[in-house]
Amino acid sequence: MSDPFGGIDNFLKDLLIGFGLDSTFVAVILKLAAAAVLGGLAGATAIVLIWVERKLVARIQDRLGPNRVGPYGLLQTIADALKLLTKEVLIPAGADRLVFQMAPLLVVASVIGVWAVMPLAPGLIGSDVNVGLLYILSVGSIGTLGIMMAGLSSNNKYALLGAFRTVAQMVSFMVPLILSLLIPTLLAGSMGMADIVNSQAGLWFIFLAPLAALIFFVSSIAEVGRTPFDLMEADSEIVAGFHIEYSGMAFGMFFVGEFVHAFTISALMAVIFLGGWRGPGAEAFPLLGLVYFLIKTSIMYFVVIWVRATFPRIRIDQMNAFNWKFVTPLALVVLMVTAIVDKLAIESGWPRFLVHVIANLLMVVGTLVILRTQAAALRRRLDVVPEAPVTQPETA
Amino acid sequence: MVPLSWYLILAAAIFCVGLFGVLARRNAVAIIMGIELMLNAVNLNLLAFWRYQNPADVAGQVFVIIVFAVAAAEAAVGLALIISIYRRRSTVIAEDVDLLKW
Amino acid sequence: MTPEQLLFLATGAFTLIASIMVVTSPRLVHGGLWLIAALAGTAVLFVLLENGFLAVVQVAIYIDAIAILIIIVVMLTRAVMKETDPQINRTWLLASLAALLLFGGLLAIIALLGPASRPALVQPEGGLDVLGKALVDVDGFILPFEIASVLLVAALIGAIVVARTPMRGEGGDWR
DSSP, X not given: OOOHHHHHHHHHHHHHHHTTOOHHHHHHHHHHHHHHHHHHHHHHHHHHHHHHHHHHHHHHTTSOOOOSSSGGGTTHHHHHHHHHHHSOOOOOTTSOHHHHHHHHHHHHHHHHHGGGGOEEETTEESOOOXXXXXXXXXXXXXXXXXXXXXXXXXXXXXXXXXXXXXXXXXXXXXXXXXXXXXXXXXXXXXXXXXXXXXXXXXXXXXXXXXXXXXXXXXXXXXXXXXXXXXXXXXXXXXXTGGGTTOOTHHHHHHHHHHHHXXXXXXXXXXXXXXXTTOSTTTTTOHHHHHHHHHHXXXXXXXXXXXXXXXXXXXXXXXXXXXXXXXXXXHHHHHHHHHHHHHHHHHHHTOOHHHHHHHXXXXXXXXXXXXXXXXXXXXXXXXXXXXXXXXXXXXXX | OOOHHXXXXXXXXXXXXXXXXXXXXXXXHHHHHHHHXXXXXXXXXXXXXXXXXXXXXXXXXXXXXXXXXXXXXXXXXXXXXXXXXXXXXXXXXXXXXXXXXX | OOHHHHHHHHHHXXXXXXXXXXXXXXXXXXXXXXXXXXXXXXXXXXXXXXXXXXXXXXXXXXXXIIIHHHHHHHHHTTTTSOTTSOOBOTTHHHHHHHHXXXXXXXXXXXXXXXXOOOOOOOOOTTTXXXXXXXXXXXXXXXXXXXXXXXXXXXXXXXXXHHTSOOOTTSOOOOO
16 A cells, blocks of 8 residues: 555556566656556546536536536536537638647647656656756647637637737737746756655645746636636636637647646646645645645636636736736746745744745735735826816805 | 767758759748758757767857757747738748849 | 667657757647657756656756746737747748758767767765765855756846836837
8 A cells, every 4th residue: 555556557568568578668658658547547637627617606606506417417528529620620611620620739738748747745756857947837838829820820810819818818928927937946846747746745835836826826816817807708708718719628738728727737736836736644644645635626626717707807917017016026026035035044043934925925925015016106196186166056 | 779970871861952942942931941941951960969979078069059049040030020011011032132243 | 679779769850850840830739748748858868867866857947947938928929929920930941051060960970979888877975965065065066056046046037127118118119
């Protein structure tokens, strides 16, 4: 029971070598099989995720959600998937065939590719590259490319407009995402995901760097394109954005890709800031580590759905102003202050936790003070016209 | 064991293909694509020499990082220039931007 | 033919074919997508050269930033040049001649190289730490590093200023 995954690996290896295959060949086959299982599971969780989301959003909006198909509507997603599979995939006239069909694959591939470096349990990680965070950023941006291709090849003005807005949003929010991911790198001393989880043995990073966690959370919601940043789809504005022309399973891929992406960023938030598989007794029983990881990810996913059901959508100019005038300078300041404070704490031997908490508190207070003075200045500018009565009272 | 000369030949081939793209295409954006190919080939060359001559020295990797930064800067400015020319002259064909020719 | 050589030949052929398709594609959008394929092939070659960090940096910088920028600009300027217009200059013959001459010259120089052996990859302890410290070391490469950052800031500001929509009353049509 102490290492079930290693046990399965050894068993399969012995089995295949017993068939008479070369040992490097066996290693390659096992790696490919593991990749297939991980990718398939990551994609198949969409079935549960979609049901959870629809039920939760419905309850927050004071209605019931799907409850006809199967007990508590559990089979609703399967019914939807069957419907999408039986629909015809229409390729519009004048569309670029190859690019049109390749775009959904790129979007889903970029999401599933992130799971290759996710530490699921002690000793269970797909591939422990020592640049895990950078890999996640680069693979995640391939999805942006897929969306661009979808909008371009559809031969449709609305799709193009949606694609431009989407790419602008995703590229803009990559800047604070990268900046906020540099802070756990700083605190852990390495970009590798397993190292980040291992260095949270004392204290989770969310207590050491709460502002960075908040910035990462907001930026990744914007990267995925969930409400309040869902002007990519904007169901009521530009008629579904970049995937207007997609129907059938091609649309299904975009749909699944979005939900799995939201789950993936919840998992990243859990790994990077909430300690991943860390918990009491996780080193002794790796399966317990897996359970902790899933619990933390589900909590973050619940917060993501909660945010979706609560906030209204923001406009593209509001989003741009929010990103470039607020989040990015804040991320830069947090990065600089955290770096200086961390070095000071290590050099002078003060307790790290206390120093970081004080620094974060000061930054939050500073931000609030700046926001208040700016809001007061704005109000003063708008109230220039003095209140005057519309008609003079009769003074006869 | 891949010999060093294979990497160098591949890098030289990509460089020459990029050179052909720069010299022979009419569209300005296609010229920039050729330039990116050439810079890519240069990076490949640098890394091949780093690996085969002295992998303990970081100078090779630093050189590649600087080339990445220069390529990004040059692509950004070049594409901004193309957009500016497109706005004023409504053309992206490199031959048509010929006001200074006598 | 070891597996490594096979992998190198396959990736090298893919990258070369993608590069040729970039410069001969009649539709620019396809050319941009082939460029992305060529850049991805180069990233795989970096991994073969046992430098995974630079491979990921290549994907992050070239594919996720530069290639997307190129495709966006192709989209914005698509209206002026129809795909039926000739994409190649009238000097294409001289250009291909120059490219072939250059390739021949480079081959001749490469042939002068003796047989190169491949030293064992000495991973310095600390891995990426050594690279990072060298970049900010006063005896190391801090000067190129800082100059590169100044260059990037200048390019950033320059690109924004150049591509700004002209304000009212500024600039005119000097056609």
